[in-house]
Amino acid sequence: METTHRVHAADARDLTLPDESVALAVTSPPYPMVELWDDLFADLSADAADALAAGDGEAAFAAMHAVLDEVWAELARVLRPGGIACINVGDATRTLERFRVYPNHSRILDTFVELGFDPLPGVLWRKPANSAAKFMGSGMVPSNAYVTLEHEHILVLRKGARRSFPAGDDRRYESAYFWEERNRWFSDVWTDIRGRLQDLPDDGRRDRAAAFPFAVPYRLINMFSVYGDRVLDPFWGTGTTTLAAMVAGRDSVGYELDEAFLDAFEARAGDLPGLSRRVVDRRLDAHREFVADRRDAGETLGYEAEHYDFPVRTKQERQIRLRTAETVERVGAPGDIEGSDADLAYRVQY
Numbered sequence: 001m002e003t004t005h006r007v008h009a010a011d012a013r014d015l016t017l018p019d020e021s022v023a024l025a026v027t028s029p030p031y032p033m034v035e036l037w038d039d040l041f042a043d044l045s046a047d048a049a050d051a052l053a054a055g056d057g058e059a060a061f062a063a064m065h066a067v068l069d070e071v072w073a074e075l076a077r078v079l080r081p082g083g084i085a086c087i088n089v090g091d092a093t094r095t096l097e098r099f100r101v102y103p104n105h106s107r108i109l110d111t112f113v114e115l116g117f118d119p120l121p122g123v124l125w126r127k128p129a130n131s132a133a134k135f136m137g138s139g140m141v142p143s144n145a146y147v148t149l150e151h152e153h154i155l156v157l158r159k160g161a162r163r164s165f166p167a168g169d170d171r172r173y174e175s176a177y178f179w180e181e182r183n184r185w186f187s188d189v190w191t192d193i194r195g196r197l198q199d200l201p202d203d204g205r206r207d208r209a210a211a212f213p214f215a216v217p218y219r220l221i222n223m224f225s226v227y228g229d230r231v232l233d234p235f236w237g238t239g240t241t242t243l244a245a246m247v248a249g250r251d252s253v254g255y256e257l258d259e260a261f262l263d264a265f266e267a268r269a270g271d272l273p274g275l276s277r278r279v280v281d282r283r284l285d286a287h288r289e290f291v292a293d294r295r296d297a298g299e300t301l302g303y304e305a306e307h308y309d310f311p312v313r314t315k316q317e318r319q320i321r322l323r324t325a326e327t328v329e330r331v332g333a334p335g336d337i338e339g340s341d342a343d344l345a346y347r348v349q350y
């Protein structure tokens with residue numbers, strides 16, 4: 001099996017992709033009203049710059065979301081019918097006139113509903129926070145303290161009716177996940193996500209990038225796409241979605257304004273075969289442990305996996321097949337991958 005991956009150093013408000021050409025979008029935009037992104041929004045929107053300069057929080061919030069709205073409209077255009085958009089976003093707290101919360105997640109949800117999407121149950125993932133410092137300034141007396149935001153939202157939105165697949169579609173059944181993974185992944189609260197990316201140097205790049213942990217896009221890609229699908233991330237950042245798509249065996253395409261991030265991706269991609277083996281081994285080992293625990297509890301799992309030496313719980317898991325990336329090749333000239341004018345492109349063999 002082979003997958004291809006393309007990244008454009010370009011503005012996602014104009015996606016250079018044909019209509020209905022991606023199956024899934026997994027992304028995390030710059031969060032409006034989080035100070036880290038003020039300059040970016042001010043560069044992209046004179047209204048946002050003016051509102052920030054005037055200290056008008058409501059107008060700044062509206063102007064920043066107007067920028068994101070243009071990307072969401074493009075995303076809606078390139079997503080296939082039945083395709084899914086997973087948007088990871090946190091709300092912001094900020095004091096301009098007064099302290100308040102800026103509800104990014106509900107503002108984005110409204111846009112997608114206006115674009116005709118059906119909102120599906122989403123996920124809250126909890127960022128690891130372990131220090132009492134997070135309550136600093138809140139004091140011990142009522143009533144003027146604030147609750148700390150410790151979670152982010154993953155909005156799950158579908159374009160139109162659910163996808164249909166031909167009966168007995170092998171690709172779909174090979175893309176299955178384990179029963180016990182289903183039970184964790186399809187829960188609406190994720191508390192087992194580690195917050196930091198382990199593979200980015202801690203030289204400030206992690207903070208500047210506001211990268212999400214690998215497990216977030218990796219799970220979502222496994223949950224909402226099949227082998228052969230193409231995954232889009234219009235706010236590519238350090239390329240975590242592409243890395244997850246490479247490991248999950250899906251094609252990907254990304255857009256990123258900051259070219260420095262494209263250069264930095266080479267090192268992450270170089271480690272792909274090792275990362276892929278670790279991720280796949282961890283999933284297979286966890287399943288073997290699950291099988292052993294059930295056996296100890298006196299339960300025999302009813303089906304044999306066709307590609308492995310272990311049983312599985314349900315009929316739907318029988319063809320499960322976790323691919324391992326063997327080689328990753330940087331594709332040099334634009335156009336080497338058919339139809340691609342990308343600034344960065346890779347081909348991965350499994």
Ligand SMILES: C[S@@+](CC[C@H](N)C(=O)[O-])C[C@H]1O[C@@H](n2cnc3c(N)ncnc32)[C@H](O)[C@@H]1O
Pocket residue numbers: 010011012013027028029030031040071209210211212213234235236237238239240241255256257258261
């Ligand atoms: C929250 S970060 C994404 C982090 C990414 N999920 C990761 O794991 O590294 C948002 C990214 O979107 C980029 N960006 C913002 N507006 C953009 C636009 N209009 N087109 C393309 N990229 C944009 C920013 O430069 C930033 O790198």
